[in-house]
Every structure is written in C-alpha cells, then in structure tokens.
Amino acid sequence: MKSIGKVHPRISKLRNLPIFIPFTRLRADTYESVRRYSPILVPLLDDYAYSRYFIKRWKEKKTFLNVEHDMVVTPGAIEALRDCRAPWCSIYYGPPGVKEIRGFMGCMKFSREFIAAHPRIWFKMKWGELDRILPRAATCALHVHADLVAHNRRET
Numbered sequence: 001m002k003s004i005g006k007v008h009p010r011i012s013k014l015r016n017l018p019i020f021i022p023f024t025r026l027r028a029d030t031y032e033s034v035r036r037y038s039p040i041l042v043p044l045l046d047d048y049a050y051s052r053y054f055i056k057r058w059k060e061k062k063t064f065l066n067v068e069h070d071m072v073v074t075p076g077a078i079e080a081l082r083d084c085r086a087p088w089c090s091i092y093y094g095p096p097g098v099k100e101i102r103g104f105m106g107c108m109k110f111s112r113e114f115i116a117a118h119p120r121i122w123f124k125m126k127w128g129e130l131d132r133i134l135p136r137a138a139t140c141a142l143h144v145h146a147d148l149v150a151h152n153r154r155e156t
C-alpha cells in the first residue's frame with residue numbers, strides 16, 4: 001500500500017454500499033458479479049464523461065463503490081468493503097507485489113467522509129488522467145484489500 005499522509009478516522013459502519021458501474025463496453029461477467037446488489041449503470045459517451053461522472057458523485061456527497069466495466073468482483077468483496085471502516089478502500093487486482101495505487105479505481109470505495117475531505121479533486125479531464133490525479137490529491141492512505149481479488153479482464 002502506498003501511504004500518502006495520515007489515515008482518516010474510521011467511518012461508521014455502512015448498512016448499504018451503492019454500486020455504480022460507469023461503462024463504455026460493459027462486460028456481461030462484470031454485471032453478473034454484482035447484479036444482486038442492483039448496480040447503477042452509467043454510460044460514458046465521450047473521453048470526459050468519466051470525470052463528469054465523478055464530479056456528479058462528489059456533488060451527491062454519498063458513499064459509493066466504483067466498479068469499472070471490466071472488473072469481475074469476487075463473492076464477499078462487496079460485503080468486505082461495505083463493512084470496512086476505512087474511508088477510502090480498494091480491492092487489489094494488480095500483479096503480485098506491486099504497491100502503486102494507480103489503477104485501483106476499478107473497484108474502489110469512496111466514503112462520504114473521504115468526499116467531504118477532498119472537495120475539489122475532480123475537474124473536466126480525459127478518463128486516463130483520473131487515476132493519476134486521485135493519488136496525488138488524496139491526503140490519506142488508501143486501504144487496499146489485498147486478500148480479496150477482483151479480476152481485471154483487460155489482461156486476459
């Protein structure tokens with residue numbers, strides 16, 4: 001885990017963790033892996049739509065889980081993220097031993113506390129820039145659930 005400053009105080013336990021799937025090409029097995037949680041599907045129609053999507057989530061100021069369109073989430077992972085009291089979490093899906101947080105947005109929980117503490121992270125930017133901006137802007141450490149697996153189907 002890459003630490004960037006202090007960890008925020010623990011958040012209160014969540015009863016519900018809304019799932020959003022922003023997508024250009026949604027994989028059937030991605031949708032199937034979280035279907036029982038009634039995910040909200042958000043089509044991304046241009047290169048800037050992913051940043052607009054985050055700006056919208058930030059305006060809502062509510063905890064949510066971001067699941068990218070090619071992630072297949074392991075059973076139990078959603079519950080683990082929901083029950084975790086860290087304000088900013090991700091499921092690790094990179095190769096073994098890699099500590100960089102870049103790319104972990106594929107299955108990442110943003111709590112309302114994290115959102116409130118970082119009100120101005122997002123601006124209009126191309127989709128590929130978001131995972132560079134986020135770790136630089138974050139003032140707390142990302143909690144990485146390395147014991148859980150989400151599969152990034154881009155690699156297969």
Ligand SMILES: [Zn+2]
Pocket residue numbers: 081084085086088089090143144145
């Ligand atoms: Zn966590």
